[in-house]
Each structure stands twice: as structure tokens, then as C-alpha cells.
Amino acid sequence: MKYTVEIWCLWNVMLSCYAMNCLAEEASGFFKLMQKENFLTDGFTFSSMLNSCGTLGACDLGRQIHGLAIRLSFDLDVLVASGLVDMYAKSENIDDARKAFDGMAARNLVSWNTMVVGYGLLGDGEEAMKLLIGMFQEDIRPDEITLTSIIRSCSCASTYCEIMQVNAHVLKNGLHAFVSIANALINAYSKGGSIAMALQCFSTVLEPDLVTWTSLIGAYAFHSLPKNSIDTFEEMLVDGVWPDQIVFLEVLSACSHAGLVNEGLHYFSLMKDYHILPGLEHYTCLIDLLGRAGLLDEAFNILNSMSIEYSPDTLGAFIGACKIHGDVNLAKWAAEKLFEMEPNKPVNYTLMSSIFASEGHWHDVARIHKLMRDRCGHRVPGCSWMEYAGTIDEVPAKI
Template identity: 30%
Template sequence: MTAPRSASSSATAVSKSSFYSSPSALSVASLLSSCRSLLGLQQIHAHIVRKGLEQHPVLATRFLSLCAAFSAPAYASSSFDRIASPNLITWNALLGAHARCSPLPTIVSLFNLLRQRSPVPPDEFTFPSLLSSCSRSEEINVGSSVHATILRCGLETDVFVGTALVDFYRKCREVGAARKLFDSLLLRNEVSWTVMIAGYLSSGDQTSARSLFDEMPKRNVVTWNSMIDGYVKSGDLVSARELFDEMPQKDAISYTSLIDGYAKAGDLASAKFLFEQSPDKDLFSWSAMISGFAQNGRPGDALKIFLEMHNLNIKPDDHIVVGLLSACSQIGSLMLAKWVDSYVIKNGIDITKAHVLAALIDMNAKCGNMERAARLFESMPSKDLISYSSLMQGYSIHGAGHKALELFSQMLEEGLLPDDVTFTVVLTACSYAGLVEEGKKYFELMNKYRIVPSSDHYACMVDLLGRAGRLKEAYDLIKSMVVEPHAGAWGALLGACKIHGDIELGEVISKRLFELEPTNAGNYVVLSNIYAVADRWADVPKNNSEQYSLDDKSVSPRSCVKNWHGFY
């Protein structure tokens, strides 16, 4: 590579020999190489300024690459601006500090500045950062013109540049173009192969990905992880597991991909087993396990994992917090909700992020802190469907069905389009508030929004009619369903039979329910209750209900529709 002009420039305070002769430059260099945090970097920076080493080209460049590592592009720029004569290497480091997180227009104007002001033209180190920014933004036009520039500079034969180009085309979903480039590369390393494999995987072509994987001469951890994750994402857990077992050296990501796959498939036992096996768990691993349990209706287990993490003094991120909030919303304890709420704030989690805020509103609403839920909701600059649904559901659970419906009207006025979950919440609100006619109106309204009523919606309607004593109408509705009614719908009707003492229908419904879920004790309990209320004590014991409490909550539609979280 050409030696940058700045080496001989008088503006460069430190000469070649003084790099060795200056003990302070040497000590700062070693401080920089052991720097592990942004705070540490700031302290070293203060040191650099105090010692008058800001113009030192090597130190400045190392400093900039650490800014890249800690995602501090603004910090990098402000320090770069004080360098009198940056050389190309320093320019490249600055570009690198911006590549991962700054918007593409910023990167492009930096690149143009580099071309104007760098003592020598851009080289093979310049383009990979520039291309990775184009890939991130999927800006095919900008990337293509960068490609043209690379050809003009004759840098396309460099393996880093070539690989970054392949990656660019595959991230823009141009897998064919990526493959053509890949085949034309004179030199390929593991990264080049991995990028091409990832291209096939993201286009759903596991077969081509696997044949490249088998064909390539040398694989690294990223290659293995990409292939495993590709299988997991396609739902092929068997192939994923086979590869995982074959993998010579696994890291946290290898484990987390599979843990996540098992958890999403509902196989919590396998997920937990691997989780316990994984030697270095990172935040993703904890998060996969916590959300896995939360999404599968096992909030207690989710909480246990969280506490284990908490006891290790690991600071949570927003993903962990969303999983935790979801678990707590299912537990429904106000005390726990209050603790978690303050825990989230104390840990500096950004609650203005949409998914965090939605989960926080949802938890507070479900745990009975409607005041807090409403305040959080009001704080949203633009309210979305999920938050509306959460708040509406909170009002509905806590007996304020009218308020829930008011919110629904407000939501429609704001121009938001309700989805299937919104309607389930609305119908439940009507049911709890005994608003039969309104409920029927909203059920009809679903047509207008082209939402086909699901079993859940029918279950809500059956509950609504049933509670109001319109058992026949409810039964007719179930019979009219195109989709097969699930246990929740039948259970709602059975609950209504209990309330209104309809033994005859109760027996018919029970028969159906016992077939559908023979192990659900709740159904037997309700039938027993129906007999008991009717003074038919002789029939009570035949349902084996003695050991169960007389709590019929388990068969209300709440049991099938209560966890909205899973829907989003």
C-alpha cells in the first residue's frame, strides 16, 4: 500500500521514531488495546488530550476503531475533526466507525469527503465499510454505483471487497447476482462462502445452502451457526439438531438458535436442557428461555429463569424485559407488577420503544393497575393497535366494559384498522358488561373489516349470549359455525347452562366437552355444579369432582382467549 503523505507532514506531531521513544504514546497504545467499554475509552481519550497526543496517527486510528466497536460514531467524528492532516488509514477508520450505525446518506457524504481530502485515493480497506452500509439499508442503487467505482479503481479482486459485494447483493435479495459474483471471485475465504450460504438461506433455498456448506473447504463458527439457524427458521429442527451435534466448537449463538427453535415449537423440555448445557450464556440465551416459557403459558418458569439471571447481576435488555412483562401479565399479581415496573425503569430500559411500552401497558392493565396503564397509554405520541387492545382488555377484565368500548370508538376515529385480536377484546368486553346487542353489532362489524370470525370470536359470542340467558341462540350459533368449535366455545356454553340451571343442555354440552378434552377437570366440576344446584346430588359423584374446587373460571372464554400477548 502507498505510504500516506501525512507521515512526512509537519502537521503530524509524532514522527516514526518518536512512536517508540515516547513512553506516553506507548502506554496509551497499551491502554487502548485493553479498553473494554465506552466509559474506559472516554477516560483514555482524556489522557490522550492531556498528553497532547491527539494528532498521533496510530493512536487516533486505534481510538476510532474502538469508537466503532462501541457504536459511538458522533464521538469518532468529534475527535477526527481535531486531527489536522488525517491520512487514508484514519479516514478509513472514521468510515468504519460510522458504517454500522449511521444513516447511509451520512456515510456517502463521508466517503465523498474522503475522496476530496484524503492524501491518497480510497483503497481496498475503504469499500467494505461503505458496502456494508449499503447492505444494511438495502440501497441497491447506491450500492451499484459503489460497485462501479470499485471496478474503476480495480479493487474488485480483493477478497474483502469481493465478499462485501456478494453480501451486498444477497442482502438486496439479488441471490442470482450474488452467486455470479461469488463464482467470479479469484480468492474466497470462509466469510465469502458463509455470505453466499446466508443468501440461499434467506431466500428459503436450504438445499443450495447445504450443498455449498458441504462443498466448502473450511468452515468457521459463523458458517455453522448460519446453517443451523437457517434450518431452525425453516422449521427443520431435526437437521438443525444433527448439525449442532456435529459442530466441533459451539458458542452462545449455536445454542440460542436451537433453544429458540425448540421453544417456539413448544418443546420447552429440549429448550431447557440445551439452555442448561450451554456454557456461556449471553443476553440472547436468557431472553430465548424467558420468552419461550412466557409464550407457552408458563409464566412461573419464565420468572424462575429471570430470577436466576437477576441473581447473577446480569443487566437486562429490552428483549428480556418484554419477556418478563409478558410472564408477569399472565401471573396477574399487582405487587409483582409494581416491582417489575420499577425494575424496568431502574435499569434504564427505554420504555418509549413501541414493543416495551405495549408490554408494560399490557402488564399493568392485566394486573389491575389501570391508572398506570392509562397514563402510559396517554404518553404515547401515536397510539397503535396493540396498545389500544391492551388497554381495552384491561378495562374489560376489571369490569369497565363501557370504557373499553369507548376506547374502541376512539381507535376507529383515529383511523386505526382493528384486527382479529381487537375484535376478540371488544367482544369479551361486551360479554363481561352484559352488552348483548352491542356485541352482536360488533360481531357483524367484523365483516366490514374482512375479518373471518375464528373459534375465539364465536366463543366470545356464545359466552355473551349464554350469560344473558339466551342459551338456545348460543347453541344455534355454535352449530352454525363453519370452523370446528373448540373447547372454549363449548365451555362457555356449559358455564351458561350452570348459571341458568339448564340441566338438559348442560348434559349434551358436557358429553361433547368430555370427548374434546377428557382430562380437563373443570368441565366435570361444572357439570357437578349444575347437578348440585338442581339438587340432583345423586349425579354429582359420578363426575369425580370431589378433589377439585368449585371454581368455574377454567371453562369461561377467558381460558382460551386471555393471553393476547401470544397473538402479536
């Protein structure tokens, strides 16, 4: 059956609409219908389908489309090849993404960015930096997406030198005006151990957005500077920035680690003024805050009055507080709930066992050990990670 140009365009527009609206299953069905109707596909069709596969994480279907693209020689198309890299990267098949990238006849900024973002999502700063060097060697200038992804993938102490190199390039080329780059640098320097550099990056932003403020508030909390976190949050409110759940979580976390009970209760209550419903993480921070301060009865009351079902983390925070203050009865109540939610997690039984042991309840210790053996089975030995000469090795524990 022959199709006019108008009908051909309509088919491709329909497929593109499904893909752009993240309706991956509908796009897949439409693509199969096109094949059944012997519809002549083009690079645009392949790109739309690969985008859908990446969104859905349907790597198996993506491989089939990859094979069809090779048979029809569409894999030589830059747009299709970039789609293949993106599909494999989103499906977390970074090796296949790299093979598709290395096999491209020609690479543009989009294809480089796709690969960089893929490594960035995996936190592989070393490979991301190698790609950045490769871009310079091929005289391709990195843009906002490239640099933001590389900075985020380098957000740890072991890649601090790389962060400084990227920051130097950013400053040299006047790219610090991009808020996304500044936000990434604040996080990277904070996790790398330099709150001073994080603050310096914040000061370069002319109009910080919510993410920028949240990054700095989180940086102060990460470095155990709760008062700075609270002061920055108040400054943000004065600046007219409307807070969200994430920034409130950062402030509550800072209050929890500093034992600022009144402040924590104030900010938890303040969420209602901004029409924000507390989530599980907010309740966990509040329980932890009250528990650390020895206000176990208040924490217990909040647990029982929560508008949502508590999580294992919430119960774990409460049990930890009970251990600190030696309240076996409340810990036992929470442990029974926790065992029901996570019956196969050894750490829960270990925590409760240590509480009973600290109070000399040896019969209960034996009972918990038996429960752990019956429900958890084989115990996986612990291990440590050590960085040496730029590589991170796993060191198994001696058992």
C-alpha cells in the same frame, strides 16, 4: 475436492437462504450434503444451521452441530456461541442455553438479548432481572429488545417492584419512545393490578399503534371496566387505526363479562365491515354473552349456524350458561357433543354431573359418574400455588 472462493460463497449463501426463509429441513439436508462433500465449514455455516435448528425445534440435530463446532473449535466464535444459545432457547432447553451462555468467552448485546428473550418466553422474570443486573455490571446497555422481553417476563403481581425498577430505567434514559416497550409496560402494569400506571404509560405514546390500543382495551377488560374498553375502542376507530381479530376479541370479552348484549352483538356484526371473519374465540365470547343473559335459544341457534366447527370451549361456555339458567335438555345436547370431542377430560363430566344434581336427576348423575370412571381412569389430585419470600411453591390438596 478443492473449492474456489466463489463456490464456497455460493454454498454458504444457499444455506443462509434456507435458514432465513425458515426452511429448516432443506437447510439440514444441505448441511449434510456439505459434510458428505467434505466442504470446509466456517462460523457463518454453523450460525445458519443453528438458526434452522432453532426454527424447526430440532434440538437433537442442534446438539450434533454443537458437538461438531466444539471439535472444530468454532464454539469460541461469538456468532456461533450466540447461535447455540438461541437454538437451545427456542427449543425450550433453557438450562442448556444458559450453559452455552455462561461458557462464552466473550458476550455481546446479541448474546445477552438471546438469553433474556429465552427467559422471557418462559415467563421467568426473576432470572431475566438477574441478567439485566449482569449486563449493567459488564457495562452493556440494554436495548429495546432486552427491556421489552424483561417487562413481558415480569407481567404478574409478584414482580410488580421489578416492573417499576425497569420503568424507572426506561424513563431515565428516554426509552419510553419505543412503542414496543410502552406496550409491554401497559400489559405488565395491568396484570400487576395497576390500571392507573397502565393508562399513564399509554399517555406517553405519541402515536399509538394497534398493539398499544389493544393493550389498553385489554387492560380495562382485565380490570372489569367494560365501558372504558368500549370507549377506548371507539376512540381507536376515530383515530383511524384499523382493527384486527385480537382487538375485537378484547371488546367482545368485555361485553360478555358486563352482560352488554346489544353492544356485543353490534361489535360481532361490525367485524364484517372490516372484512374480519369471526374465529372460535369470538363465537365462544358471543355464546357466553348470550348465555349469561339467559338467551339460550339464541345461543343454541348460533351454535348450529356457525360457519366453523365449534370447539370444546364454545360448548363449555354454553353448558355453563345452561347450568345457570337450569336448562337440562340443552345442556345434555351440548354435553353429548363435548364428550365426543374430549372423552378423557374429567372436568366435562363433573360439570354435567353438577347440572343433573342441581335438578335432582340422580339417575343421570350416576350414569355420568360411571362414564367418567370408565373413560378418564385415575383422577389427578388438585393443588394450589403459594408465593412466599419471592419463591412460588406447589401445595397439594388433601384427598
